[in-house]
Amino acid sequence: MNRPPHGSRHPRRANTRRTDYDESDVRIRPNPRGSRARTKIRPKHDDAVAARVVTVDRGRFTTLVGEGTSDEREVTAMRARELGRTSIVVGDRVGLVGDTSGAPDTLARLVKVAERDSVLRRTADDTDAAERVIVANANQLVMVTAAADPQPRPRMIDRCLVAAYDAGMRPVMVITKADLADPQEFLSGFEALAVPSVITAIQPDGRIAGLAELRAVLTGADSVLVGHSGVGKSTLVNAVAPHAGRTTGAVNAVTGRGRHTSSSAVGFRVFDDDGRALGWITDTPGVRSFGLGHVRPSHVLEAFPSLAPGEVDCPRGCTHDEQECGLDGYVAAGHAGEKGPARLDSFRRLLRARSGDGEDADGPSPST
Structure with a gap:
């Protein structure tokens, strides 16, 4: 009875020929899910027509092409797949390809969104x-x-x-x-x-x-x-x-x-x-509230210029809602004007609402 060489339990594997894999070989698939190319490279669409978004409705964008020219026209467009979930809103400057004639029942592709100024x-x-x-x-x-x-x-x-x-x-x-x-x-x-x-x-x-x-x-x-x-x-x-x-x-x-x-x-x-x-x-549609969760607290004071000079008397790291806040003395001294107390109250209501410590009602206030 022939026995396998010492230390070998699988004679067939011992005889398996080793292969040096080369990805240039057409028989090799580096991606086990398929041979479809995966790339981040997108077309530049240098021929895209400039337009301005004037309204957005259920995935359709009404845009204005040729603004201020004799060829000014409205063109309806849909978002190109390559843009993914890119935000597109009224006022955006965009690029269109495809049918940009603006004729009835035509649809262009929105392929570019320019950097926003604001x-x-x-x-x-x-x-x-x-x-x-x-x-x-x-x-x-x-x-x-x-x-x-x-x-x-x-x-x-x-x-x-x-x-x-x-x-x-x-x-x-x-x-x-x-x-x-x-x-x-x-x-x-x-x-x-x-x-x-x-x-x-x-x-x-x-x-x-x-x-x-x-x-x-x-x-x-x-x-x-x-x-x-x-x-x-x-x-x-x-x-x-x-x-x-x-x-x-x-x-x-x-x-x-x-x-x-x-x-x-x-x-x-x-x-x-x-x-x-x-x-x-x-x-824009009428609003019941205007949340400011995206605004840093340091920027809130910019909307209250009558109070801002009093910040120099505040301790370092002042939250403007504590006993040592310099704004109280500034307002009490009359430096913020007759409406100073009401403005300080409104300012602090905004700060508390942002932190979740209080509710800032935007209703009428006789003091302001």
Whole structure:
């Protein structure tokens, strides 16, 4: 009986021929799941047509191609698979390929998103880290509030100011319905901020007073309107962009709140009475709250310039909500003006809401 060599229990394996594997061999598959090439290299799409996103609806993007030219047209596009979950919002500058004629029932591919100059963001609440991008590349935040019906909410303005400064945007305040109440007392609470303001009112003949001033503020700017439902944002948009056709609604007499008439953000060109383009304006759905969970606490004070100089008297690492805070003495000495105590209270409410230690109601406050 022939026995295998000493130390060998598997004679067949002992006779197996060794092979030097070479990945250049067409018979070798380095990837056990298949031979499909895996690469991060994407096409550059140098021939992509430049466009601007004006609205987003269920995965379809309405864009404007050839802005300001005789060939200006709206083109509907869908996101290219290679973009994955890349965020695309109103105001984004994008690149399109495919059918960009804008003809009915055509669909282009959105393959590029340019770097943004600015991003206006908000969160669901102050403790939520998940950000929601409202609009991209805007340089002016127009805070719209009504003088009455619904009542103005100063702390909502404070929140918008914080978001504007954090995004590097110029804030502007627009007061609507001045025919129902005098807005001067409300505006006096923000005098120290030197924020430009425009007051509008409905005249007896139905025309809107203050439109010339509003158009002047919007000229040369890329603006976004933010405010509660029922304050008249859509009415203003229809006045400066008659082609917009935004639906308007009334305020609920029981709750004092408006109902949503805009379900998504939409960008429109602003024109003067002679049809000349002045700028861009984005109408946004009415908001009940404006979370600031994405804003660092150190940036919140930037929205309160009447308080900021008092920070030099604060101890190192001051949270601005402790007994040793220098802001108390600064305000008590009258350096922050007559509205100083109310501004300090609003500032601290924002800080507590961000940390989850308190609730910052954005309702009307007689002290401000």
